[in-house]
Amino acid sequence: MTGYRQAGVDLGGAERHVRAISSPVTATWTDSVVGEFGGFAAGVTIPPGYVEPVLMMSTDGVGTKLELARRGGRWDGVGYDLVAMCVDDLAAVGARSIGFVDYLAVGSLDADRDRTIVESVAAACRIAGCPLLGGETAEHPGVMEPDAVDLAGAVMGVLERGSELGPHLVADGDVVIGLTSPNLRSNGFSLVRAVLGDDIDEHVELLLQPSVIYAPVALATVESEGVHAAAHITGGGLRGNLGRVLPPGLGARVDPTTWERPRVFDLIAARGVPAPEMWSTFNMGIGFCLIVDPSVERQVLEGLAEHSARVIGDVVAEDGVTIG
Amino acid sequence: MTGYRQAGVDLGGAERHVRAISSPVTATWTDSVVGEFGGFAAGVTIPPGYVEPVLMMSTDGVGTKLELARRGGRWDGVGYDLVAMCVDDLAAVGARSIGFVDYLAVGSLDADRDRTIVESVAAACRIAGCPLLGGETAEHPGVMEPDAVDLAGAVMGVLERGSELGPHLVADGDVVIGLTSPNLRSNGFSLVRAVLGDDIDEHVELLLQPSVIYAPVALATVESEGVHAAAHITGGGLRGNLGRVLPPGLGARVDPTTWERPRVFDLIAARGVPAPEMWSTFNMGIGFCLIVDPSVERQVLEGLAEHSARVIGDVVAEDGVTIG
Numbered sequence: 275m276t277g278y279r280q281a282g283v284d285l286g287g288a289e290r291h292v293r294a295i296s297s298p299v300t301a302t303w304t305d306s307v308v309g310e311f312g313g314f315a316a317g318v319t320i321p322p323g324y325v326e327p328v329l330m331m332s333t334d335g336v337g338t339k340l341e342l343a344r345r346g347g348r349w350d351g352v353g354y355d356l357v358a359m360c361v362d363d364l365a366a367v368g369a370r371s372i373g374f375v376d377y378l379a380v381g382s383l384d385a386d387r388d389r390t391i392v393e394s395v396a397a398a399c400r401i402a403g404c405p406l407l408g409g410e411t412a413e414h415p416g417v418m419e420p421d422a423v424d425l426a427g428a429v430m431g432v433l434e435r436g437s438e439l440g441p442h443l444v445a446d447g448d449v450v451i452g453l454t455s456p457n458l459r460s461n462g463f464s465l466v467r468a469v470l471g472d473d474i475d476e477h478v479e480l481l482l483q484p485s486v487i488y489a490p491v492a493l494a495t496v497e498s499e500g501v502h503a504a505a506h507i508t509g510g511g512l513r514g515n516l517g518r519v520l521p522p523g524l525g526a527r528v529d530p531t532t533w534e535r536p537r538v539f540d541l542i543a544a545r546g547v548p549a550p551e552m553w554s555t556f557n558m559g560i561g562f563c564l565i566v567d568p569s570v571e572r573q574v575l576e577g578l579a580e581h582s583a584r585v586i587g588d589v590v591a592e593d594g595v596t597i598g
Numbered sequence: 599m600t601g602y603r604q605a606g607v608d609l610g611g612a613e614r615h616v617r618a619i620s621s622p623v624t625a626t627w628t629d630s631v632v633g634e635f636g637g638f639a640a641g642v643t644i645p646p647g648y649v650e651p652v653l654m655m656s657t658d659g660v661g662t663k664l665e666l667a668r669r670g671g672r673w674d675g676v677g678y679d680l681v682a683m684c685v686d687d688l689a690a691v692g693a694r695s696i697g698f699v700d701y702l703a704v705g706s707l708d709a710d711r712d713r714t715i716v717e718s719v720a721a722a723c724r725i726a727g728c729p730l731l732g733g734e735t736a737e738h739p740g741v742m743e744p745d746a747v748d749l750a751g752a753v754m755g756v757l758e759r760g761s762e763l764g765p766h767l768v769a770d771g772d773v774v775i776g777l778t779s780p781n782l783r784s785n786g787f788s789l790v791r792a793v794l795g796d797d798i799d800e801h802v803e804l805l806l807q808p809s810v811i812y813a814p815v816a817l818a819t820v821e822s823e824g825v826h827a828a829a830h831i832t833g834g835g836l837r838g839n840l841g842r843v844l845p846p847g848l849g850a851r852v853d854p855t856t857w858e859r860p861r862v863f864d865l866i867a868a869r870g871v872p873a874p875e876m877w878s879t880f881n882m883g884i885g886f887c888l889i890v891d892p893s894v895e896r897q898v899l900e901g902l903a904e905h906s907a908r909v910i911g912d913v914v915a916e917d918g919v920t921i922g
Contacts, residue, residue, distance in 0.1 A: 320651065375657040377752070416788070424738075428751075428752030
């Protein structure tokens with residue numbers, strides 16, 4: 275037991291992995307990218323037009339949705355979940371994502387699986403319009419099970435100083451616009467796994483549907499006047515995430531009959547999860563919200579038609595988010 | 599089994615964790631930070647003086663050094679390892695770190711441990727002069743063992759376009775300056791664990807010594823004329839990492855008698871790890887190198903006295919890194 279290979283770290287495999295992902299990674303690179311793939315870090319310039327750019331970061335993982343991917347042997351969607359979790363968090367403040375890095379931890383390298391995961395991250399970065407600048411694939415022999423995987427990532431983004439969306443802009447009478455989510459995105463999977471038990475294998479395809487990436491379309495809208503706040507609906511659900519962008523003294527009334535609940539939520543609720551728990555854990559079919567001035571409602575809805583945007587509620591002069 | 603709490607996700611614990619780390623996190627914030635801790639992402643402005651700023655990112659984890667921290671129940675150094683791995687990678691290109699995010703994945707929350715880890719990341723960020731802008735603590739019940747921990751992070755940094763250090767600047771006759779590392783930093787732990795077996799518990803304190811963070815001092819030097827390239831000595835050792843910053847046709851001759859090997863490396867070698875494997879896995883006492891023009895040698899050595907910098911070799915007109 276004197277070699278790194280025997281200690282469970284596969285250096286040759288790591289090199290082959292880096293070669294295999296080179297082409298999908300560089301395919302995400304836009305004109306703003308400076309540098310090269312390989313030994314040296316790639317950089318980006320700030321897109322033109324910013325007078326006082328503020329840089330932001332966000333980091334997230336895919337959580338235990340990965341365990342389902344492992345059970346189902348399906349890795350081609352997890353990159354969408356990862357990138358969506360990060361870039362949509364920045365989009366909710368009004369920041370444009372300009373660079374992404376991924377961190378993949380595995381018990382033991384698996385060439386096909388690991389290439390598929392990074393390809394999936396790269397494909398999602400292309401949709402997000404965000405270059406994948408680098409990443410780390412770490413082998414943790416003897417600490418993680420050989421087939422165990424964790425995936426996290428971080429994004430940097432830019433916004434013009436003073437243009438942050440948020441509660442300071444929200445006013446009584448504003449309209450809440452919801453962008454639909456056909457699936458669970460990447461939240462609530464520990465609960466899903468607990469309530470479905472071994473039956474989960476029958477529903478792998480449905481549960482693994484990749485997250486929609488709202489950022490590009492949402493940001494185009496955000497740049498128009500009259501958009502006051504936005505919320506990425508993650509853990510905590512509509513109540514938690516919408517609540518965080520409302521100022522003290524204002525609340526929101528959401529009408530749950532304004533959109534159709536995707537059937538995956540019925541499947542989970544049918545296992546005995548009470549409604550309040552459902553609403554505070556899952557997105558329930560709305561993955562991203564904008565809070566806008568009524569005067570721009572029609573224009574915003576048109577801009578977001580791709581995500582079946584609709585008015586789901588309004589801002590009212592009483593604290594808290596009421597649903598129904 | 600219908601509640602998130604029962605599914606193993608401790609939302610109250612997560613909230614308490616966020617409150618506990620608020621003060622150490624915001625203590626890392628410099629005047630460049632815009633925003634607030636909590637619901638909304640914090641941002642940073644680019645430090646003054648950049649004409650054409652290029653933004654870079656780097657991501658890394660602490661690897662299986664964490665397993666040793668778990669065995670030893672000592673978490674107060676791991677943040678130094680994490681921050682060092684990321685910011686010193688950027689420093690090697692000449693980029694200044696301006697924002698950091700951490701990703702902590704655990705089987706089950708442990709208030710003391712998790713606070714200690716984030717405090718340690720924050721303390722290291724202060725040393726690195728890099729604001730900790732956010733982070734994610736993810737609970738993975740049923741997927742990770744309750745007491746399992748993984749820690750990764752990502753940094754963004756800035757450098758002036760065209761000022762990147764690298765092989766394009768390196769010339770025959772340049773001097774290789776080494777900054778000493780008193781310990782393993784965060785590399786080679788899978789090999790260490792394999793060769794030491796259960797004896798590892800006798801050496802936990804020695805093995806867990808936190809990584810030196812070279813970036814602040816190294817960057818002050820890098821800004822002077824005559825510094826051509828730099829290498830952060832991580833996995834791959836001096837040969838691998840120095841080799842990556844040498845252009846085709848040039849190599850380096852390193853004299854290993856120019857510094858004293860910390861005893862931790864003897865301890866590992868004594869378990870039968872052959873010298874070539876030692877040199878290609880561990881830093882062997884040199885954690886960061888600069889390749890400089892001989893005319894600035896003295897000045898650079900003086901600037902890096904804090905890290906017992908010394909000339910360890912020179913650049914020669916033959917490919918490859920020779921040691922000894």
